[in-house]
Amino acid sequence: MNPLGFLKDELAELKEQGLYRELKVLESGQTPRSVIDGKEVINLSSNNYLGLATHPKLIEATIKATEQYGAGSGAVRTIIGTMSLHQELEQRLAEFKHTEAVLVFQSGFTANTATIPAIVGKGDVIISDSLNHASIIDGCRLSRAEIKAYDHADMNHLEQRLKEAKDQGSGKILVITDGVFSMDGDIAPLPDIVELSQKYGAISYVDDAHSSGVLGANGRGSVDHFGLHGQVDIQIGTLSKALGVLGGYVASSKDLIDWLVHRGRPFLFSTSHPPGVTAALIAALDILLTEPELIDTLWDNTRYFKGKLEALGFDTGKSDTPITPVIIGEGSKAMKFSDELFNAGVFAQGIAYPTVAKDKARVRTIVTATHSKADLDEAIAAFEKVGKDLLVI
Ligand SMILES: *Cc1c(COP(=O)(O)O)cnc(C)c1O
Numbered sequence: 247m248n249p250l251g252f253l254k255d256e257l258a259e260l261k262e263q264g265l266y267r268e269l270k271v272l273e274s275g276q277t278p279r280s281v282i283d284g285k286e287v288i289n290l291s292s293n294n295y296l297g298l299a300t301h302p303k304l305i306e307a308t309i310k311a312t313e314q315y316g317a318g319s320g321a322v323r324t325i326i327g328t329m330s331l332h333q334e335l336e337q338r339l340a341e342f343k344h345t346e347a348v349l350v351f352q353s354g355f356t357a358n359t360a361t362i363p364a365i366v367g368k369g370d371v372i373i374s375d376s377l378n379h380a381s382i383i384d385g386c387r388l389s390r391a392e393i394k395a396y397d398h399a400d401m402n403h404l405e406q407r408l409k410e411a412k413d414q415g416s417g418k419i420l421v422i423t424d425g426v427f428s429m430d431g432d433i434a435p436l437p438d439i440v441e442l443s444q445k446y447g448a449i450s451y452v453d454d455a456h457s458s459g460v461l462g463a464n465g466r467g468s469v470d471h472f473g474l475h476g477q478v479d480i481q482i483g484t485l486s487k488a489l490g491v492l493g494g495y496v497a498s499s500k501d502l503i504d505w506l507v508h509r510g511r512p513f514l515f516s517t518s519h520p521p522g523v524t525a526a527l528i529a530a531l532d533i534l535l536t537e538p539e540l541i542d543t544l545w546d547n548t549r550y551f552k553g554k555l556e557a558l559g560f561d562t563g564k565s566d567t568p569i570t571p572v573i574i575g576e577g578s579k580a581m582k583f584s585d586e587l588f589n590a591g592v593f594a595q596g597i598a599y600p601t602v603a604k605d606k607a608r609v610r611t612i613v614t615a616t617h618s619k620a621d622l623d624e625a626i627a628a629f630e631k632v633g634k635d636l637l638v639i
Contacts, residue, residue, distance in 0.1 A: 264578060265600075270593075275300040278617045282593050288625045290594040290611040295460055295568060296533075296540045297616035298490025303533060304526040311525030319518045324507065327518035335524050338531050339495055343466060343483075344475050347503035350495045351512055352519065354455045354484030355381040357494030360510035361482065362420070363389040365449065365502070370417040373407045373448070375399065375434070377427050382453060391420070398427075401438045408446040419448035425468035426456035429602050429610065431569030433461070436472045444477075451480040459488025460567060464534045465541055489530045492523050544568055544615040547622060551613045554626045559639040563608075571597075571608040572629070574638055580607035583636055590628035 260266040274281040276299045280289040298304055311331060321327035332350060339348040351357040362385030366372060370391040374382060377398045386393045394411065396403040404421070411419045421443045423434045436452060443450040454467040462470030465488060469478050480502065485493035496506060506513060533540070548568040555562055561573040574580040577598030584596030587609065598607040613622065633639040 264581070264598075278614060278621050280593070282588075285588070285591075287588060287591050287593045288617070288621050288628075290592060290613065290625060292612060292614060293456075293487035294490055294616075295488035295544055295612070295614050296465075296490065297614055298459075298488065298530050298533060301490065301530075301533065303529045304490060307525040307529035308522035312520075312522040315521035317522070318520050321517065322513070322515060323518045324514050329518070329521060329524070331521050331524040331528070332518060335528050335531075336495075338528060340497065342464070342531060342534070343469075343481065343497040345481065345497040346500045348495050348497045349503045349506050349510070349513065350485070350493055350519070350524075351510070352494070352516055353492065354453070354482065354486060354494035355384075356512035356516070357482050357484075357496055358382050358385040358453060359388055360385075360512045361480065361496050361506060362386055362422070362451075363511070364506055364509040365389075365480075366391040366418055366420050369415070370420065371411040371414065372420045372422060373404065373411060374421075375423045375427075377429070378422065378424050379428060379453060379455065382422055382424070386422070391417075399432070399435055401435060401442065404439065405442055408442060408448060411448075412446055419446060420451055421448045422451040423453070424456070425452045425454040426461065426567050426569065428456055428569065429597065429608075430563050430571055431456075431565030431567045432563075433457075433468065433471070433566045436468055436474060436478070440474055440477045443479075449479045450477075451482070452478050453482040455482070455484040455487060455494075456567065456569060458483035458485070459530075459534060460541070460544065464538050485527050485530070489527060489534075491526045491530060493519060493527060540615045544613070547613045547615065547617055550619070551611070551617075551622050551626070554622070555629060558626070558630055558633060560629065560633065563606075568612055568614075570611045570613070572611060573606055573608045574636075575605055575607060577604070577607040579636065579638075580609060583632055583638065584609045586632040586635065587628055590631055592625045592628040 276292050276294045319327045336348045358381040366389050368390045372386050372391045372393050376395040394407045396407045457468045459465035481497040483495050563571045581596040594609040594611045
């Protein structure tokens with residue numbers, strides 16, 4: 247008997263439900279026009295917002311650091327895997343974020359699964375937006391604190407949850423939200439979240455994965471966007487999206503960073519970034535500071551593309567950012583829409599239940615600073631054709 251035989255049934259069930267996924271393969275760099283499964287298409291599904299993943303300055307920094315220090319770091323941070331480059335990146339990020347200190351993790355995912363269980367546990371309560379990212383959900387579960395979800399961005403519901411938590415006992419309360427929500431592209435109502443957290447003595451925590459390099463001056467994130475410096479207790483960001491490489495960071499007080507050095511499990515038990523990754527990230531920070539016009543171009547392209555989609559009659563939901571969903575409705579239709587777009591030379595991922603509500607299936611688009619107007623016009627023409635063929639517009 248094959249003890250893994252049950253997987254055949256599980257996989258068959260995924261196929262039956264239309265949830266089985268073949269991985270698309272990128273055969274070029276992560277560029278505005280990419281080769282995907284052998285075909286050159288306009289890529290509208292990358293998180294490479296500013297084009298830094300393929301930026302010559304990052305590539306050069308990677309090569310130089312690799313030549314100087316080697317391909318790998320050879321240890322976890324707490325043994326002998328803390329290189330001078332890691333330290334430099336953290337100091338630079340702390341200055342950039344205007345916080346006392348920063349700690350870098352292997353990814354945004356591990357930043358959340360490290361930090362949440364390090365600050366709350368049994369007897370504490372986490373109050374979490376219902377649309378928060380999977381890594382927040384996993385971090386919450388690992389903590390063994392009680393998890394109370396509040397309806398997405400609903401401040402009355404958040405306050406109700408805070409009252410419940412207060413009435414319940416004396417444990418810590420952690421309020422946690424994405425800064426920008428990855429499926430709808432809306433921005434969390436951070437000023438209200440901060441005010442309510444302060445009112446109830448809760449710790450506030452924002453995950454700026456999709457806002458790092460996108461929102462705020464020089465891409466400093468949602469706290470800067472709302473002018474809330476010093477008011478959010480813990481900021482998480484990713485270095486894998488707009489910053490173009492790989493990693494996650496926690497920006498907060500010196501004490502929290504010190505605590506995570508002792509209690510952030512991925513920091514203690516998983517190897518640190520290779521020097522090439524770290525050096526590229528320092529170069530990425532330099533670019534945010536010296537070429538902020540890249541971020542302006544990102545927003546110009548976003549307004550241009552969104553405006554054209556809306557003028558054609560597409561439903562782009564409530565997005566405030568470069569993440570623009572084109573809501574189609576039924577899951578199978580959204581998948582067909584994505585397939586037809588691909589045939590017409592555009593890649594935009596179809597997303598259906600259970601990732602989004604059953605009647606809100608969509609293709610999700612992200613324009614970048616490196617798309618030309620010609621790329622965007624061509625993409626819009628493909629959306630118009632497919633939208634008319636499938637009677638979406
Ligand atoms: C993408 C994302 C992450 C994970 O970041 P990685 O660096 O890719 O691991 C974490 N949180 C949110 C909100 C994200 O969107």
